[in-house]
Amino acid sequence: xxxxxxxxxxxxxxxxxxxxxxxxxxxxxxxxxxxxxxxxxxxxxxxxxxxxxxxxxxxxxxxxxxxxxxxxxxxxxxxxxxxxxxxxxxxxxxxxxxxxxxxxxxxxxxxxxxxxxxxxxxxxxxxxxxx
Numbered sequence: 408x409x410x411x412x413x414x415x416x417x418x419x420x421x422x423x424x425x426x427x428x429x430x431x432x433x434x435x436x437x438x439x440x441x442x443x444x445x446x447x448x449x450x451x452x453x454x455x456x457x458x459x460x461x462x463x464x465x466x467x468x469x470x471x472x473x474x475x476x477x478x479x480x481x482x483x484x485x486x487x488x489x490x491x492x493x494x495x496x497x498x499x500x501x502x503x504x505x506x507x508x509x510x511x512x513x514x515x516x517x518x519x520x521x522x523x524x525x526x527x528x529x530x531x532x533x534x535x536x537x538x
Contacts, residue, residue, distance in 0.1 A: 423526045427519030432456055433526060440518050447521070463524065467516035475508045 421436040432438040438453035440461075447461040479501050486497035 423519065423522035427522035428515050430514060430518045433522040440521060441514060445514060445517055458521075461521050461524075463517050463520040466520045467513055470516050470520075471509055471512045475505055475512065478508060479505045 421431075421433060423433060425431075426433045426436050429436075430440055432440060432451040432453060434456040435451060435454035438448075438451035438456075440447055440451075440458065442448045447458045449459055450457050482504060483497055483501040486492050486500055487494060490497075492500075
């Protein structure tokens with residue numbers, strides 16, 4: 408059993424928090440998981456781990472929306488009522504902040520959820536799993 412096997416003991420020695428937030432391979436902690444902004448590589452360039460089944464679904468978007476919303480909603484209130492900015496300017500600043508935060512947070516959250524799936528050997532449920 409080498410390091411290419413996700414079920415080997417060495418496959419779980421890296422923290423999913425660390426590897427996910429650093430956008431690194433959940434198996435070896437060295438290779439990059441993305442080949443583009445949000446597109447997973449087919450395999451790790453460092454250890455050869457197979458990422459073809461990687462699918463974090465809508466989870467990263469849900470977490471990012473909730474976190475960014477919790478940040479920008481109070482920001483809008485502070486800008487509009489606390490600093491007494493015109494509504495259009497407060498909204499423009501808040502929208503720019505929301506877009507920037509979403510774009511910055513999506514890759515780490517997607518890699519983090521993939522790292523947790525890797526650690527727990529999660530996979531898509533099939534009909535046989537239900538019976």
